[in-house]
Amino acid sequence: MIPLRDRIRALPKHPGVYLFKDAHGRVLYVGKAGSLKHRVSHYVMPGRLEPGKRDLAKRATDVETILTQNEAEALVLEATLIQRHDPPYNVRLVDDSSYLYVKITRETYPKVQFVRRADPDGAWYRGPFPTASAIRTTLREARKLFPWCTAKNPGDQDGEPCFGHHLGLCPGICAGKISVQEYQQHIEALKRFLDGDIRDAIATLRARMTDASMRQHYERAAKLRDAMRAIETATTPQHVVTPRQESLDALGIARSHTHAAVAVLAIRHGRVIGRHIFPLLTPPDESVSSILRGFLLSYYPRAADGPPDILLPEPVEDAALFSQVAHRPLRIATPTRGWKRRLLELARTNAEEALRRSTAELESPAALERALRELQETLHLPYPPRRIEAYDISNIQGTLPTASLVVFRDGKPARREYRKFRITLEEQPNDVAMMREVLQRRLGKHAGGKNPTSDWPLPDVLLLDGGKPQLGAGRVVLQKLQLSIPIAALAKREEELFVPGKEGERFHLIRLSHASPALFLLQRIRDEAHRFTLGYHQLLRKKRMTRSLLDDIPGIGDATRKKLLRAFGSVRALRSASPEELTKVVGPKLAQTLRTALQRTANAVYPVRNSGKP
Template sequence: MQQIDVLQEKVRGLPDAPGVYLFRDGRGHVLYIGKALSLKKRVSSYFTEAPDVPERSQIRIMMEQVADLEFIITANELEALILESNLIKSHKPRYNIALKDDKHYPFLKLDLKEPFPWVQVVRRIKDDGALYYGPYVPTTAMWDVLALVNKTIPLRKCRSIEGRRLCLEYHLGRCAGPCEGLIDGPAYGELVDQARLLLEGKDQDLTQRLAKQMRQAAEALQFEQAAKYRDQIASLRQVFERQRIISPRGENQDIFGLAAEGGEAQIQLFLIRRGRLIGRETFTFELKAETAGDLLSSLIKQFYLGARDIPQEILLSHPLEDAPLITAWLDSRANRRVQLLVPRRGRKVRLVQLAMTNAQEALALSLRSSQSRAQALKELQEVLDLPAPPRRIEAYDISNISGTLAVGSQVVWEDGKPKKSAYKRYKIKTVQGPDDFAMLAEVVRRRLNKAEEMPLPDLILLDGGRGQLNAALGVVRELGLHSLPMVSLAKEEELVFQPSRSTPIALPERSRARQLLQQIRDESHRFAITYHRALRGKSAIRSLLDDVPGIGAKRRRALLTQFGSLRRLREASIEELRHAAGISESLATTIHDVVGAVSV
């Protein structure tokens, strides 16, 4: 009661000024971050009683957990918006709308301050004066562009050219050889200009430029050089002809279309550059108490927080309540005018409708999948006689070769979907020799000993038959968790074993429950095998590197950390080996030769 009084006292003392507020729970975790033109009025509204409508009920659930309040005053509402976006990205509060993957979209960087610039992939933008192109959505779009640049423009590929010699890239015609002075600064600058035109989407300008150079080379009887220009032009046309022409006017636009139903929302983003559709991304959100405008507003702020390539027009399917404020923020980030539009007629509204149609299709597919998952969990409840559908299922498997490099896996599925952030890997510590039952018992024991740190599952699934089930069952009884549901699923016949049944259950082949159990079991097996192979690869490298003079424990550890597998080590260049282990070129060459002689 005293804590509630302290919180209400804080609310009454809030200033009537713009700023950002943070709600925290009893453990200090941030639950929600918001901005306000008036902190006093906005925060006070959360403590005001209102009719029991869905929006208020969701807020009430959050407010029941709020134990503390912080606020930061800003000079104006625009500063509050910028601070709110950065804090949400940093804290990832539970009740804020957030991009599920929190992914850093890739950019291509061209640093003109270097004597011989090159195109490199980066995930974060720095204020270093270099040119950044992107973000590329999806990531495959970036790799396509980079492949085109590398194929048509012979810029250097090495991180550094100091002390380098001509490599394979030069002999393949993909590098002009600046490391050995085979191209001077002005000629290399022409290649950089070509790369800039390509990265900026000015393919027609680049094609015309190359065509002119091809004619000049032909007139000068430099037929080999003219043929190279001809091949460049052909490659450019081949790639750009595959891109769909959206607008003959050649605008740069981002288009957001939203569809929402049944507690879920899907947003489709189309990226159009110079009139071409170059990328598309789908965002999925769980709806709480947000309107369509709230959702779009939050997505736009997060998406453009780290992006430099903000187009002149952003077309939206729904209006934003704080559109003028977001527009001002986008203007400041782009250093030019950016328009936020909700078109009502003409060609632009048809583009938004196209994005909305794709969002509706994605939503319908997701909802069908959600219903199928719910049916599978309900069927599992009935077949296994569980008190409720098993929302959280944990599956375990063991992988080893005759007891060596033995590992265990734990995968977690919630509401019929994998929760990869909760996956865990175990190195077997207490079992010597090939005893899969004892290894499984160790893994289950180590997991259940941490029951206070993570919630117990509604169902444990083991990869195997009656033997695996009995091994884990002994651990459960030892720890006094007699009511914890547990089953095993045997391969081939796909029989389900339960502790309370003497005969296994044979689920129909088309049973959703069977398909779900198979999917989870196979995922636990895949996760265990992947970990085991990684350890085998590191073990093979360690054994191999033991025979190389000059490679001690520290350098061996650096190579293991950097490459992780024999195949990756084999594919590494001498320069990459030098950089990873901090060794001389001669020692890197020795490693390269030793590893290259081993078959993978």
């Protein structure tokens, strides 16, 4: 078989779609290109790839290409293939098969239905709606305002009226109470109402109410009046958000690790009529622009009620070609100021709140228990890991090297058990050596299985921030101390989990699903360790920047330093002080030590601290 690198080099400079596959033939990623040779060649040059795509380049063993007439055709085909294959390295809607559409059939007596997909059958569709309960509630309330019939054959007036007629939810077409034209007017008003064209719906109802009153159908006129008032009451909180009566979607995005949420703020005829939240699974380190592009490809070709204008917080590739995919005109813009930018900020706020809620759900007791049991299965543990310790290293070019230990009990942080470490290596610090030192200091007292302190037990799992080198350092320490503790390292860029190998294998790589509760928990633990270490490192840097020269002179502690600075005000004044003046404050012996040190560093410049606080 021709090596993948050689196959890529032989690709044509032609528009088309490419599909990367793994050794088992599974499609890993689908992309489109104006020039297949130029685009796909990037995957054999890791330095030019986004971090999230580097792992793809490692896993791919084959590439399939499909040529198209032009780039627009390639974009349409890309969207189709992503939906068909659901590749793990493409941005995906979470469980999009469960999204609902509202369908109104195209027939003499239109039916109102919920369906799972929009077919090209000429019917009227709106959706997809990610929250089924919300659209069901909306339609249930809409039926009170614009009744429709659920009978199998509403035109068969010889049968019994439908059950909805007795509840006031059917206008009576099945009982011969209204004409076909009137029934169709009901349905058209419902469509306009669902599209947010509320003023038109009210005007239509008012005209029908006037007509019914003139015909002396007072009971019917009263029902139309009540429906009109109900609409006005329901829409009172709505406010016009655009200077003109425009219809558009404003998209906001929030992300955390491999989870993201896109909020679609639907503005119709100048009013906000809805907000739809779409949870996404994204590859690690995927750019916001790439996530938005993937969402557009997944959502708008199937969005039956999409407006012509879409506002995005960042520009996306191929924006001018999306009309071809959606089969209708689309104008995609990224405003930087004005009311459109404010709409994007509102959409972003909605996305952040939705992601916060979903994150809170992942941190619920039930979700944490699922995550711990998944970790038990993944790491082949005899029981769920109730105590997990995570370690992280922080240093900047070898200066002020520090480390942290954070503890999670039953999936929750046990902050009283967090620990900070100042690295004491005499050699030039490096992450692997520092990790080895920290683990030795933490676990040294347990060598040989000893447990001298019952309040500081051994962990069920050791989690290291890093990859194979850090895992190797941890294994060396555990072997030296004769300890048998499950250990793993989580690499940040690709979110890969490394564990010790078996049967001669040094390391074993585990790729958890991006939707995995266990991966979310490990990411949270790793990030908490990083936050704690970084905070400690920044504190030490701040202390170093505010150190006084006096801190480095033997015999001068915190109390003496404060006394000297209160008496003289600054290091410069201390240098100018006479031996007698210094002796009055600290005594003759320390005064001599102080004068010698100050003279030795007379040409050095030090920041002065006037209080004992860092």
